[in-house]
Amino acid sequence: MFNKILVVCVGNVCRSPTAERLLKRFHPSLTVASAGLGALVGKGADPAAASVASAHDLSLENHCARQISARLCREYDLILTMGETSHRRPVRHCAGNARQGNAVWSLGQRA
Numbered sequence: 651m652f653n654k655i656l657v658v659c660v661g662n663v664c665r666s667p668t669a670e671r672l673l674k675r676f677h678p679s680l681t682v683a684s685a686g687l688g689a690l691v692g693k694g695a696d697p698a699a700a701s702v703a704s705a706h707d708l709s710l711e712n713h714c715a716r717q718i719s720a721r722l723c724r725e726y727d728l729i730l731t732m733g734e735t736s737h738r739r740p741v742r743h744c745a746g747n748a749r750q751g752n753a754v755w756s757l758g759q760r761a
Contacts, residue, residue: 652728659732662686662715
């Protein structure tokens with residue numbers, strides 16, 4: 651079982667923070683965070699993403715985008731990329747530099 655999950659997209663202002671908050675809502679016992687491959691570091695959630703999230707009773711308030719790093723990857727045992735299988739390669743590279751054994755999957759990929 652994975653207890654610490656990192657969700658990754660490109661900018662860390664739309665998809666990954668939304669997935670982070672959803673996972674936290676439905677699995678409050680898990681440690682969940684998000685980051686980006688080319689993060690807009692320090693930016694809040696995109697207004698359009700925040701609006702869509704709000705329409706589904708989900709808040710992206712206080713989100714602050716951050717860049718994925720080997721140091722960050724070391725803290726998580728599952729890293730989920732947001733849809734694009736092409737994102738798995740750079741995330742696996744980063745995670746591989748961090749440690750052996752953390753799983754990198756695309757969201758929706760079968761275990």
